[in-house]
Amino acid sequence: MDVIVYAIVTMVIGVAACAGYFYGTNALLDRIYPDSGENAASNISKANAIRPWLFLAPAMLILGLYLVYPLFNSLILSFYDERGENWVGLDNYIWMIGDEKFLESLFNNAMWLIIVPAAATFFGLIAAGLTDRIWWGNIAKSLIFMPMAISFVGASVIWRFIYDYSGEGDDQIGLLNAMVTSLGGTPQAWITIPFWNDIFLMIILIWIQTGFAMVILSAALRGIPEETVEAAVLDGASPLQIFFKIKIPQIAGTIAVVWTTITILVLKVFDIVFAMTNGEWGTQVLANYMYRQSFIQLDFGRGSAIAIVIMILVVPIMWWNIRNAMKENT
Numbered sequence: 437m438d439v440i441v442y443a444i445v446t447m448v449i450g451v452a453a454c455a456g457y458f459y460g461t462n463a464l465l466d467r468i469y470p471d472s473g474e475n476a477a478s479n480i481s482k483a484n485a486i487r488p489w490l491f492l493a494p495a496m497l498i499l500g501l502y503l504v505y506p507l508f509n510s511l512i513l514s515f516y517d518e519r520g521e522n523w524v525g526l527d528n529y530i531w532m533i534g535d536e537k538f539l540e541s542l543f544n545n546a547m548w549l550i551i552v553p554a555a556a557t558f559f560g561l562i563a564a565g566l567t568d569r570i571w572w573g574n575i576a577k578s579l580i581f582m583p584m585a586i587s588f589v590g591a592s593v594i595w596r597f598i599y600d601y602s603g604e605g606d607d608q609i610g611l612l613n614a615m616v617t618s619l620g621g622t623p624q625a626w627i628t629i630p631f632w633n634d635i636f637l638m639i640i641l642i643w644i645q646t647g648f649a650m651v652i653l654s655a656a657l658r659g660i661p662e663e664t665v666e667a668a669v670l671d672g673a674s675p676l677q678i679f680f681k682i683k684i685p686q687i688a689g690t691i692a693v694v695w696t697t698i699t700i701l702v703l704k705v706f707d708i709v710f711a712m713t714n715g716e717w718g719t720q721v722l723a724n725y726m727y728r729q730s731f732i733q734l735d736f737g738r739g740s741a742i743a744i745v746i747m748i749l750v751v752p753i754m755w756w757n758i759r760n761a762m763k764e765n766t
Contacts, residue, residue, distance in 0.1 A: 461490045507747070513740035520736050528741035538742070540718060541725045544634055545749075548705060548721065551635070553698040555642045557691060560649020564657055565679055567650070577654070581647035588644070588707030595640045596712065601625040630718045637719060640708050645701070649694045656690035657683060689760060696757040703750050722746050 465486060469479035517524050532538045563580050567573035583591060600610030601623055608614045613623035627633045660683055668678045684691075706723035713719045715728065722742060730739025 457494065458491075462487070465490065510740040510743045510747075513736050514744050516737050518733075518735035518737050524737065528737045531738060532741060532745070537715075537720055537725060538722075541715075541720045541722045541742075544719065544721050545703065545705075547634055548638060548641075548702045549699060552638050552641050552645070552702045553695050555638075556645035556698050557649050557653075557695050559642065559646040560694065561653050561684075561691065563646060563650040564654035565683075568654065568657060577650065580650055583644045584647040586644070588641075589711045591640055591644055592708050592711035595636075595643075599626040599636060627713055627719075628717045633713065633717055633719055637708055637712055640712075641702070641705065645698050649698065652694050653687065653690060656687040660686050689763070693757060693760055696753050696760075699753050700750055700757065703746060703753070 465483050469483040469486075470476070471480050471483070473479075513520050514528055515523060515525060563576070567576045567580075570576065586594070597609065598611045599613075600608070601613055602608050602610070604623060608617055608623050610623075610626075612626060617623055626636050664682055664686070665678060668682045673682070704723055705721055706727065709715060709719055709721050709724045710727070715721070715724045723746060726739050726742040726746065729735050729742060733739075
């Protein structure tokens with residue numbers, strides 16, 4: 437009960453503080469640059485230029501503290517020993533090169549990068565193209581988008597029931613094994629099978645991200661000028677030719693943005709692996725290995741070094757993504 441009261445009080449104080457900041461800064465700005473008198477036009481122009489920054493300043497300050505400080509702290513820690521007390525130079529990075537689990541994590545992340553963004557974007561594109569052509573398209577879109585509302589851990593719990601294995605000869609409550617046994621096959625402990633267990637985990641993220649890709653690509657498809665499609669129809673193009681040769685080239689930039697956005701997410705994948713296998717049976721990934729080194733092995737030096745590697749991998753893709761998004765908006 438106390439926790440609920442504290443939560444409600446915190447929310448009320450937070451909302452009141454935001455409202456107070458909003459009205460207070462506006463009142464101060466209007467006092468400094470009044471919209472009357474000889475310089476009214478100049479004052480209004482200056483106030484309008486400053487006002488957006490007043491609203492953005494608190495968010496930028498908090499983001500700076502929560503993003504920039506951990507970044508530099510992790511970078512410094514990566515050059516120290518497990519307790520963060522003694523300088524070890526590049527030892528943590530040299531350790532990574534020869535560590536079997538780190539190399540396994542790197543290989544698995546590479547597989548996730550190849551398969552998940554491609555599959556999620558492909559299925560999202562197909563769903564966007566098909567749902568716009570059927571009368572129950574909005575219902576289908578809602579169903580496909582629904583997994584986006586589920587947390588990664590929640591999705592993992594759902595899929596654990598699908599992959600569940602109860603032992604040979606027992607009743608199978610896992611959907612996949614129930615189907616296999618009903619067809620006369622032998623049930624399998626799917627998430628313990630090397631290589632294929634990675635694919636089974638990737639399917640969860642593809643299932644979640646297809647809805648995201650579909651929504652963005654559907655909006656892009658609707659933005660294509662009707663004239664180009666009508667001209668293709670008059671020239672005798674088939675629906676497939678119109679889709680692949682007329683529509684796809686026009687939304688190539690959006691496809692790239694969707695692809696890279698999912699790629700950044702994949703580089704940080706943690707929850708699904710943690711909830712499903714915790715990195716066992718050859719499914720380790722970088723984020724999960726970083727967590728294991730930092731908070732289970734309590735080796736903050738090696739954990740920070742892995743975090744820096746993840747950041748180095750993410751930053752170029754993020755920069756390219758932002759650059760393309762800015763080009764789209766100009």
